[in-house]
Amino acid sequence: MGAPEVIERGLAVIGGGPAGLAAAIAAKEAGADVVLIERDRILGGILNQCIHDGFGLHRFGEALSGPEYAGRFIDRQRELGIPVMRNTIVLKLSRDRRLLTSQAGRLTEIRAGAVVLATGCRERPRGALSIPGHRPSGVYTAGAAQSFVNMENIMPGKRVCILGSGDIGLIMARRMTLEGAKVEAVFEIMPWSGGLPRNIRQCLSDYGIPLFLSTTIVGVSGMGRLEGVTAARVDERGQPVKGTERFFPCDTLLLSVGLIPENELAREAGIALDPLTGGALADENCMTDAEGIFSCGNALHVHDLADMASEEAERAGRCAAAYVSGGPLSPGGPSVEIRPGLNVRYVVPGRVSLPGASRGRDGVALAFRVTAPRREAVVRITGGDVTVREERYPRLHPAEMVWTRLRGEDLGGLEKRVRALEVNVL
Ligand SMILES: Cc1cc2nc3c(=O)[nH]c(=O)nc-3n(C[C@H](O)[C@H](O)[C@H](O)COP(=O)(O)OP(=O)(O)OC[C@H]3O[C@@H](n4cnc5c(N)ncnc54)[C@H](O)[C@@H]3O)c2cc1C
The missing domain is CATH 3.50.50.60 (FAD/NAD(P)-binding domain)
Known part of the structure; x- marks a missing residue:
């Protein structure tokens, strides 16, 4: 087998499921030069075998089947003319964003300005x-x-x-x-x-x-x-x-x-993984500890709903596009670790930059799961002995991911006092 052909791209998205599609679309809309790589012959990921309905209730306000939900994103990918490498598996990824791909035994090396890992998960x-x-x-x-x-x-x-x-x-x-x-x-x-x-x-x-x-x-x-x-x-x-x-x-x-995030490529590239989620340790921009390599969807942590995987992936795609263009991705400055506390199994992201959280009206999305069902629960986010946010929920269940937000006002002046925040459920 000869030396692989070498091509250069702004952004390579690995995985053409709902997360990869949403990331590629958001990045393209933000002006990036994107290529989407999928090992299967068709796009859609696991949704192609999910012929039951229940997808899209949050996003489209309609109950769609898996293929119908994926179809909406595939239509948009076509409209935008995002190139897709089908029947192409990424065999290797390095921290400097070089990918080795194989299509019917033909090897190609892609040198990418940024990479989004949207490789989904596998069953235990x-x-x-x-x-x-x-x-x-x-x-x-x-x-x-x-x-x-x-x-x-x-x-x-x-x-x-x-x-x-x-x-x-x-x-x-x-x-x-x-x-x-x-x-x-x-x-x-x-x-x-x-x-x-x-x-x-x-x-x-x-x-x-x-x-x-x-x-x-x-x-x-x-x-x-x-x-x-x-x-x-x-x-x-x-x-x-x-x-x-x-x-x-x-x-x-x-x-x-159970499902296990698919992270062999990340592991081999030496990207830090979170032992609690099985996904990469990522910040609020979905960026891993490898500069310019992002992760989203079920590869980052197992989602209950495709709608949420798509939303997170759009954030990853937009941030990856900003990274490629050298735009203001993260304002830098101090960051805090986010840890699971009492009765919390895991929380994502594992790290948040404080200026990042203060930026924008919406702040930073946090997703977590409880360890056991609870009624009349109080979710308390603490930094040392300071409570930065408290919310009440009538019921929480381990099967249902909880989404909350950290806003600028929660974090004001925090950098001087704490290095980690804990999400507790009481
Ligand atoms: C059986 C089942 C039923 C579900 N039912 C619902 C439901 O009713 N409603 C709902 O909202 N959600 C449901 N979900 C959840 C939803 O399907 C997932 O949250 C969503 O599919 C995750 O999207 P993803 O893109 O991260 O992963 P996936 O859909 O798994 O896509 C990952 C893609 O990456 C590709 N890939 C992986 N590695 C490589 C590589 N090395 N090179 C190239 N390509 C690669 C794979 O081929 C795949 O296409 C269900 C999930 C399952 C498994």
């Missing part, structure tokens, strides 16, 4: 769980089964159990039922569901599918094909309780046990 596979028992066929991640059913017209099985109550598992419980399968049960190890309350109602309750909370699978049976699973209740430490085992005959087990 069975190997990451320690389920005892045999290793028969019939065990799939929920997203893989979704792709079989919705994209390939292949039914993975007829009698289904689902481990994990994440949104993909819930949506697949409904899809498998609509396609004629019998969904026996959904098991969730936590005392609450991992999916959005609207998905519990619309995908399980409406179809009479039982959800067993505080329950996990302790055995998988079947030598060739799956014949059934054994489920048991767990105690408050998540340990199975002896004597509570129950066998559920089934030929298919779907796993919906």
Whole structure:
């Protein structure tokens, strides 16, 4: 194989899902020379297999299917004439913003003024769980089964159990039922569901599918094909309780046990990752600790809604365009670390520049998740013993990301006093 062809671009966006599309569009509208790189043959990312509705409620005020939602962005990408490299995978990224891509074995090196990582996430596979028992066929991640059913017209099985109550598992419980399968049960190890309350109602309750909370699978049976699973209740430490085992005959087990931001490129480039989110550590401009490399969408942290991924990605795209043009991206000056405090699992961004937060009417968006459901919650953002912001929420749930804002007035004079802010839920 010869030396790769070398091309130069203002901005390279990696990933053509909703985040990459929104970032590329915002950057182009801000005047950047953008190229969008997607390993698949079509744009749209994970939305292409999400044929259910529920997308776009925030952004368009309409319930769209995944492909319809992506289609709106693809129309705009076409209108703006943003070039797309399809069937092209980025194999390597370096901190100085050089990308090595491969299209049908043809290598190209792109030297970019800025890079946006919008590579999405992947599902946690069975190997990451320690389920005892045999290793028969019939065990799939929920997203893989979704792709079989919705994209390939292949039914993975007829009698289904689902481990994990994440949104993909819930949506697949409904899809498998609509396609004629019998969904026996959904098991969730936590005392609450991992999916959005609207998905519990619309995908399980409406179809009479039982959800067993505080329950996990302790055995998988079947030598060739799956014949059934054994489920048991767990105690408050998540340990199975002896004597509570129950066998559920089934030929298919779907796993919906979490998503992991896809960050191999960032890791190899030596970009600092947040162990709590699995995404890059980024500031309020979505810039990572590598100058000119930005991250957004599910690659940065797992979003509940595509609408929110698009909004964050537009910010990343605009900031990347400003970086390329040498414009005022961040006014510089002091910054504070943002940390999860009491009852908070993670918070994004991990760092905020104080002048940046004071800039503009809207301040800086913060996204966080709680560790457990809470009613009548008080969200208190503190810097040392100073409370910089306090908000009340009737209920908070780990499956629903909370979005709040830090405004200039919250932060006035803070740089002299604190180096870190903590988001606490009381
Ligand atoms: C099954 C499922 C159901 C959902 N249901 C809803 C819903 O009802 N409503 C809602 O609002 N949200 C829903 N979501 C969430 C929403 O789909 C996500 O928040 C959104 O898709 C994230 O967008 P993204 O662009 O970050 O990632 P993705 O859509 O995953 O896109 C990432 C893209 O990057 C490409 N890529 C990755 N690595 C490379 C590389 N090295 N080189 C080139 N290309 C690369 C991938 O091929 C992919 O196209 C659902 C998600 C899933 C998984």
